[in-house]
Amino acid sequence: MPKPNLHFPITEAPAQGIPTAVAPGVYWLRMPLPFSLDHINLWIIEDDDGWNLIDTGIGTEACVELWRKIMLDNKDAKPVKRIFVTHMHPDHVGLAGWLCKKWDVPLYMSRTDYLMCRVLVNDSYREAPEAGLQFYASAGLSEEQLEYYQTKFGGFGKMIKPLPDQYQRLQEGDSFTMANHSWEIIKGTGHAPEQMTFLCRDLNLYISGDQLLPSISSNVSVWPTEPDSNPLQDWLDSCAMLQEKLPEDVLVLPAHERPFTGAYERLQHLQDGHQRGLDKLLAACNQPKRVVDLFSCLFRREIDNTVLTLAVGETMAHLNLMIVKGLLSRHTDAHGVHWYKRTT
Ligand SMILES: [Zn+2]
Secondary structure (H helix, E strand, C coil): CCCCCCECCCCCCCCCCCCEEEECCEEEEEEECCCCCCEEEEEEEEECCEEEEECCCCCCHHHHHHHHHHHHCCCCCCCEEEEECCCCCHHHHCCHHHHHHHHCCCEEECHHHHHHHHHHHHHCCCCCCHHHHHHHHHCCCCHHHHHHHHHHCCHHHHCCCCCCCCCEECCCCCEEEECCEEEEEEEECCCCCCEEEEEECCCCEEEEECCCCCCCCCCCCCCCCCCCCCHHHHHHHHHHHHHHHCCCCCEEEECCCCCEECHHHHHHHHHHHHHHHHHHHHHHCCCCECHHHCHHHHCCCCCCHHHHHHHHHHHHHHHHHHHHCCCEEEEECCCCCEEEEECC
16 A cells, blocks of 8 residues: 655654744644553643643653743743643643643633543543453453453553543534634544544644554544444544545644644555455455454454453454445354354
8 A cells, every 4th residue: 555645744753842943833742652642642721811722742750840840941931821732642731630620720622522531531541441351251251361451450540641521522522712813623433432633724724633543553442431433433424524625735743753734645555455454354354354364454453451351342343344334244152252253
C-alpha cells in the first residue's frame, strides 16, 4: 500500500514544556509520556485575557512540575481561562482536574467521555471484575496472561488526577471564539466514545487529538464493558466524515508526532489499512479461529503481555464489524472461548 504524501512544514518539534507559536495566537506544547510513545502535543490558544488549553498531559509528577514551570517561570504566560479535553485517555485528561482546581476554571469535554472517564477511574480501585476476566478468556488468553491482566488492572485511573465534579458539555457543532477566530467542534468516534476536535477555517488549522495522526494508527478497540460494540464502523464512518468536512490543505495539529498537511490522503490510507486487515482476517477464518490465533493478520510485531489488551481489543473490533455485516459467525465453546468462522 503506497504511503500517503504528507508534508510536515515544521521540521523541529519544540523542547518539552516550551510553548512554541505555530500560528498567530496558537502554541504547540510538548509534554513527556512515560511510554514507548514518549510525548503528547498539547495546544494553547491565546486570548487577550488568558489561555485556552486543549488537552492537559498525563498525571505524573514530571508533568505537574513542567506545568508549574510553564505557568510561573514563563514571562509570557497568561492565566488559564478554559480547559478543553479532546477525549478521556490519561495522556489527554490526566491533569485536567489539577489544572481546573489550580485556576478555578471549567472543564469542557463531551458528556460521554467525561462520564465514562469517571466510571473507569472509580473502577481502577477495584479488583479486576469477573466480566473482564471472562471477556479476555473468550479471546483465548492463557491462565498466565489472565493473571497479568489482573495484576495490571487499574492502571488507567492511576494516571489521572481526580476529575472535577462538574463539567461543561462539548457537542458537535458548538463553536468558540479563540485568538479572535471561530473554532468549530467536530465529533469523532471509534478511538474514544466521543472525541472532540477543533477546526478553525480562518487559520486553516485542525486540532485533531488522536482522531487523526500522521503515522500512528490510533487504537480502535472493543473493551470488556461493551463486548459486542462495533467501534471500527464508528472509526471508518468518522474517517469518511472528516474527508468531507476538512479543507484539503488544512494544517493538522495532532496529539502525537508533528503537524502535517495531507489529511484527505491520510484518512484514505487509514480506511484502506483497516479494509486490508478485514480481508486478511476473513480469509484466515475459513477455518474456525480464536482472537489470539489472528494477531498475525493485523500486527507485524510480537504481541507480548504489555500490549495484549490493545491487540485483543483491536482484533475484536475487526471481527465484530464482520459479524454485524454477516460475514462471520461466532461460536462459544464449553470453556467460554469464542471461535470465529466465515459464513460464506
Ligand atoms: Zn487516545
